[in-house]
Structure formats: structure tokens, C-alpha cells
Amino acid sequence: MSQTTVINKLGRTSYPERKVNLYENLQSLAKSYNVIALCRMTKVRSAQLMAIRKKFKNEIKILTIKNKVAQRAFEQIFEDVKGLEFLNKELEGQCALMFTNLSPFKLNLTFDKNKIFMAAKGGDIAPNELLIPAGNTGINPGPVLSEFKESNVPTKIDQGTIWVSKDTIVAKPGDVISQKLAALLSKLDVKPIEAGVSVNYAIAEGLEFKEKDLKIVVQEYVDEIVRSFQEALALTVEAVYFTKESTPLLLIKGKQHGLSLAVEAGYLSPETVELVLGKANAVAGNLSQQLSSKGYSPQN
Structure with a gap:
């Protein structure tokens, strides 16, 4: 791989050309857009981020990179982009950086409107009461009957399929969803987990906005x-x-x-x-x- 010389505040250091291009791209984006937002990826699935990147490709540039790489690139342009030093301190854990000219509030509202419901995975927290409604599940009898029993869901066999005898609450808000319950909900096409991207931190024209500042109830x-x-x-x-x-x-x-x-x-x-x-x-x-x-x- 070819090598290129990069000058930073630590002195003259040799970096791979790919990394140099990444540094320059980060610095160019930071200077070109009015808003730089940060999204923590701990509760975001890659499929969601890909969908948002595709849908808003003309309005929002999204990069997922190592925090140290971004911090070192940004350190060199603190004087050019106001507030960037604040953003650098927030780069912890797995993050995605977003560059846009949308206001931080509009950006967050845009993401709120594009949230989706997804199937639960073992270890997810129930956001509200999870109910399995009475009626025909369309599932053929078999080993799955034991999954209904373990979740205390009363069933009966009618016309060759499993029927839920009555509406049954299988989890309350804050409960941890087990792997077996998640599998059962998936079979029933119950998608209880609201998923989406949230802006956890942003800077705009030298001002910093924390997650709580960006939560707006429009009504x-x-x-x-x-x-x-x-x-x-x-x-x-x-x-x-x-x-x-x-x-x-x-x-x-x-x-x-x-x-x-x-x-x-x-x-x-x-x-x-x-x-x-x-x-x-x-x-x-x-x-x-x-x-x-x-x-x-x-x-x-």
C-alpha cells in the first residue's frame, strides 16, 4: 500500500493513503455542512442505518468510523469549525456521524417519523404490554406448542391449526424478553420493538445540542x-x-x-x-x- 505524509499537531507522521483520504473526507464534510450530528449505534441495527442512508442520501451524509480516527481528523480543524471540540468529547462507543444542512431539531423529527417496528430479540426490553390476541395463528401443531405453553398462552387445535384461546399478556413494560418468547412472537409476526435512529448529540454554528434538547413534541x-x-x-x-x-x-x-x-x-x-x-x-x-x-x- 502506498504511503503519504500527513502533518498533525504531534509532528510529521506517515499514514496509509487510504487513511489520509478518510481524514481529508472527514475534514471536508465538517467544513461543508452546517450541522454535525452524532448517533450512538448501541440500539440501532445495521439494516435501519442502511435504509436511512439510502432514503436521505441527498440530504444527510452518514459515516461510521472509529472514534480515534474521527477525533484525530477533527483536532486539526478546531479553529475552522466552531464546537467541534465539544463533539470530539462525545465520541464514545459505537457511533455514526451525520453531516447535513438540516437543523438538529428537524433532523431528529425526520428520524422520529421514519421509525419502524421490528421483531424482538432475546434480551430486548418490552416497551409496553405485549399481547398475543385470541384467534387462529395459522400455525400447524407441532413442537411450537411447547413454546406457547412456556409463555403461558392457552391454545387449542381447531381445523388443523393452533388457536389462541384468549387474549394473553406475555410481557409487561420493562420486562426482559426471553429468547424463547422472542422466537414465539416472531412466528406470530408480532413486532414490538420500535426501532430507529436518534440524534444523541449535535453541533450547529458553534452551538451544542444534547439529546434532551432535541426531543420535541410537535403537538x-x-x-x-x-x-x-x-x-x-x-x-x-x-x-x-x-x-x-x-x-x-x-x-x-x-x-x-x-x-x-x-x-x-x-x-x-x-x-x-x-x-x-x-x-x-x-x-x-x-x-x-x-x-x-x-x-x-x-x-x-
Whole structure:
């Protein structure tokens, strides 16, 4: 293999050309994109990463490399890319680096929308209650019956296939899924494990974003915006401040106040005559009741 000389802060060292190209590619990507994100691969399966890499190949560049290689490449461009020194400290365990111009929040939301459900493996943690529903499994009787029995799932044989007698919870949230239960769930095509990529750390324009900072529940923000708009609109109406949104409400409110004032003053108009007469009738009725209670009776 050919050798190339690379200069780093430790001095002049000879590296294989392949490694030099990798260093240069990492440094070029770091300088070319606004956002560098880090994903820890401990709960990510290679098939998921391949699917995401294929789907977003024009928007996100994804590299899985050794942490030391990335750290040494990045050390040489700390002055060129703000925040890169923070990212270097986060490179622990098996990681994937993502280079993109999407904001860290949009990147994380994009991954959330592309999560899939996968078959469980032995040792996985149940994310919620796992239920095997009653009904025909379509599985022929045989050794698999013992797997149902070990998982305490009641069964019967009907028309040559195994039927589950009743809905059965086989795991609760937080339970460790055994190898045998995982095999049974797979046979029943039950896929309980939500799988996907999450952004665990990111830097953007010198700012660092940790995983907790990037967790956004979109509906909560939508609800907050709607609530803020309604409160602001109510304030503008109360303050009689005219805007495009408040003007129709202010005109309605003005009309209602005008009608109330006219009725209170007994002013007759096509809009108030029924209201004035109705109020007069109510006053007369109330007066009649008070007089009757004092022994007075109406005179014809």
C-alpha cells in the first residue's frame, strides 16, 4: 500500500493513503455542512442505518468510523469549525456521524417519523404490554406448542391449526424478553420493538445540542402557539386595538354594547324594538308579582 505524509499537531507522521483520504473526507464534510450530528449505534441495527442512508442520501451524509480516527481528523480543524471540540468529547462507543444542512431539531423529527417496528430479540426490553390476541395463528401443531405453553398462552387445535384461546399478556413494560418468547412472537409476526435512529448529540454554528434538547413534541408546540394566539387576540379586543384579526370581533363587540345601551335607555329602533318591549314586559311582570305579594290585585 502506498504511503503519504500527513502533518498533525504531534509532528510529521506517515499514514496509509487510504487513511489520509478518510481524514481529508472527514475534514471536508465538517467544513461543508452546517450541522454535525452524532448517533450512538448501541440500539440501532445495521439494516435501519442502511435504509436511512439510502432514503436521505441527498440530504444527510452518514459515516461510521472509529472514534480515534474521527477525533484525530477533527483536532486539526478546531479553529475552522466552531464546537467541534465539544463533539470530539462525545465520541464514545459505537457511533455514526451525520453531516447535513438540516437543523438538529428537524433532523431528529425526520428520524422520529421514519421509525419502524421490528421483531424482538432475546434480551430486548418490552416497551409496553405485549399481547398475543385470541384467534387462529395459522400455525400447524407441532413442537411450537411447547413454546406457547412456556409463555403461558392457552391454545387449542381447531381445523388443523393452533388457536389462541384468549387474549394473553406475555410481557409487561420493562420486562426482559426471553429468547424463547422472542422466537414465539416472531412466528406470530408480532413486532414490538420500535426501532430507529436518534440524534444523541449535535453541533450547529458553534452551538451544542444534547439529546434532551432535541426531543420535541410537535403537538405541544402547536397547542402552545394556538393558546398564545387566542390570548393575544383576547387582549387586543379588550384593549380595543384594531388589527386584521381583532377588527371583526371589535365590531361585533361594539354592536352588542350599542344594543345593550339602546335597550337600557329605552331607545326604539328596528334592531332594539323587540328587546325594549321584551324588557318592559319583564319589568311589568316583576312589578305585578311584587304587588300581588303585598295584597294588591289588578283593577280592570
